[in-house]
Amino acid sequence: MQKQDKPRIAISVGDLNGVGIEIALKCHKDVVSICEPVYCINSHMLEHAAKLLHVEIPQNVITSHVGGIFTIKPGQVDATCGKYSHDSFMHAITLCKEKKAQAVVTMPIHKEAWMRAGLNYVGHTDLLRKLFKKDAIMMLGCEQMYVALYTEHMPLKEVPKAISEEKLFTFFMNFHKSIGDEKVAVLGLNPHAGDNGVLGNEEKEIEKAIKRVNTLVGKELFFGAVVPDIAFTPHFRKNYTYFIAMYHDQGLGPLKALYFDESVNVSLNLPIIRTSVDHGTAFDIAYKNKANTLSYMNAIKSALSFI
């Protein structure tokens, strides 16, 4: 009975030449205590990986068949392996779409391996965006602090041009719908949040968008523009768990300084729930029993919290 009550999580195994499968097997015992993981991999490949890792496959492991048989080459960039990580991800998404799982948790893929396999996506989030034709919101963090990125992989010089009341308002609304009635600190763009226009005036757009979203929601949930280098100080963080950064490093610099190992990656504003570890394939330590499991465990817990 208890087993059926647990939410099902589809696990996309990531690049099998990297650390993903090791982490998944290492954490299985802890993971089954809080949910029912379904590993998107075929038994042959799972056994192959387990043999390389010198571990037994636990009896209560549930897999969902993803076709493909090849030789795992720890630490190598390989097109076949890249293609398989893509297939595992797509399979996990399908399980979610068909309500056979309630969330997808992804292990890291290798971007170059995807490129070699002819898969032209910047990563998981990019694929999800194109697949669902929705503006997925990329949020990173952990229980203590989540940072959503208003702009992501964009050259810094393009960022100021992307700050517009209209786009910010849409982003804020989508974010609000995804996380519910939570308070959100919205960062300014410029040093000292522009110092009343002396150091830039993009904050005016940000503040207009904040006003609009608060009016529409009927609550003062969004606060800003916050001075960017003050937002992540211990004192300020006491009052906020959710932050919106205007650009990649504004949010991820402080987040990774504080919570590098703990952080996970969450895709919001999509028809499915998807969380991910916030690290790469770590080819240098693949199959060496050295990988840190904290981000994966937090990705599972985070997925459960958004179900």
Add this chain to the structure above:
Amino acid sequence: MQKQDKPRIAISVGDLNGVGIEIALKCHKDVVSICEPVYCINSHMLEHAAKLLHVEIPQNVITSHVGGIFTIKPGQVDATCGKYSHDSFMHAITLCKEKKAQAVVTMPIHKEAWMRAGLNYVGHTDLLRKLFKKDAIMMLGCEQMYVALYTEHMPLKEVPKAISEEKLFTFFMNFHKSIGDEKVAVLGLNPHAGDNGVLGNEEKEIEKAIKRVNTLVGKELFFGAVVPDIAFTPHFRKNYTYFIAMYHDQGLGPLKALYFDESVNVSLNLPIIRTSVDHGTAFDIAYKNKANTLSYMNAIKSALSFI
């Protein structure tokens, strides 16, 4: 004898309506154990402040007379008080220039009070730059981690235009001369440090300047362009104490997230040594015995380390 061996530090008392003088008096006992502080204030004003704070002035306090008598109004922006904080600072600089002190440590001034007093400087560093006609380098941090800012109070959209090999090279050389043979991590400008040009190409300028400075110095001291959101992770910080950030929030966001209370502000590349607390006048808690003294003690220690 021991007393004469200790370095003399000129203390600029900052805005007397703020927390500076409280911190100075509270720390005096600890400060005299490591140096000889000379407070740039007249006895009347010192007694006035001490009376408001309900504290006795320690017998071994040494002052250097700065003229001016007025009423302290805790927490108020006041032109006379602003002018006095300026005079105290100028006096401290003079003591240093005349070799009567070996470093200046500054308590916070209030920018609006300076403006009201007709003093058109953005702050201490700006005044020092104009006074000495030298490109002072602003560095913030603490023993664990120092961040020098390549650009400071500049709107974000101007930053990419300021990245040039020539200017970076000069900055790196001045920085090297100021701190000596230390390893320095230089951050990239763009997310993922440009990802080989996909997300911006300013990193090429940064890398050319790094190569030039290392060649001239004859050692591989400068390293980069480092991926900005990786630079301040615990793992990376193990190998570096000195960082150069391309812009204000790139460096100060992570620094203040990690070391808000401990940090100090250091002016490098000047004929005198100057460190400062890294907080403001904190008018809201002035004369309430609530101010944190950590930044001031670290500013003193930091000044001593650069003598």
